[in-house]
Amino acid sequence: MGTDAIDKVKGRIDEIVVLSLYSEDIFHSINTLEWVFKLDPNADIALQIAALGHDIERGMEDRTVKARNYDTFDEFKQAHALNSAGILVEIMEECGVDQKITDDVAHLVANHEVGGDDREELLKNADVISFFHVCLPLYFDRRGPETTRKRCVWGYKKLPEDLRKNVFEIELIDEELRKLVMEGIRAEE
Numbered sequence: 001m002g003t004d005a006i007d008k009v010k011g012r013i014d015e016i017v018v019l020s021l022y023s024e025d026i027f028h029s030i031n032t033l034e035w036v037f038k039l040d041p042n043a044d045i046a047l048q049i050a051a052l053g054h055d056i057e058r059g060m061e062d063r064t065v066k067a068r069n070y071d072t073f074d075e076f077k078q079a080h081a082l083n084s085a086g087i088l089v090e091i092m093e094e095c096g097v098d099q100k101i102t103d104d105v106a107h108l109v110a111n112h113e114v115g116g117d118d119r120e121e122l123l124k125n126a127d128v129i130s131f132f133h134v135c136l137p138l139y140f141d142r143r144g145p146e147t148t149r150k151r152c153v154w155g156y157k158k159l160p161e162d163l164r165k166n167v168f169e170i171e172l173i174d175e176e177l178r179k180l181v182m183e184g185i186r187a188e189e
């Protein structure tokens with residue numbers, strides 16, 4: 001397998017993620033990869049693909065999972081993770097990616113909401129920080145203050161202590177939003 005197969009996969013991921021109903025998803029895909037590299041400059045190729053494609057199912061309108069069909073937010077998020085993993089496997093097989101890397105990416109993405117071993121934790125943490133970094137303003141516009149506050153606390157709690165400072169260091173242009181997030185998070189501490 002050469003870099004061709006990997007480039008093809010990255011291209012396919014881009015094409016699908018850009019179709020997401022949530023316009024921030026394409027920035028979140030790239031930004032999650034940037035955070036993966038900030039947390040581990042030597043991140044391997046499987047982690048890179050997983051970062052770019054971890055939310056890919058949101059770009060496939062006919063296959064994306066809906067929160068209303070699940071009893072809890074965590075169940076919905078787990079279904080979302082498995083769905084993204086399955087879609088990425090199809091793409092990697094089509095593009096001729098090595099089985100070992102394909103399995104690795106599938107495993108990473110299936111666990112991106114909950115973490116697990118060191119690499120799964122890395123992806124989960126990059127994803128959470130990226131939510132605060134690039135998704136938050138548009139999420140807030142869609143969902144309003146109460147859901148946004150809950151969503152931020154839910155994400156923040158997934159971060160280990162030593163990475164939580166990243167959330168406070170992210171500059172949010174909107175001062176109101178910043179206050180809402182910080183107060184919500186501090187109330188939980």
Ligand SMILES: [Fe+2]
Pocket residue numbers: 054055080081112113
């Ligand atoms: Fe996700």
Ligand SMILES: [Fe+2]
Pocket residue numbers: 028054055127
């Ligand atoms: Fe994500």
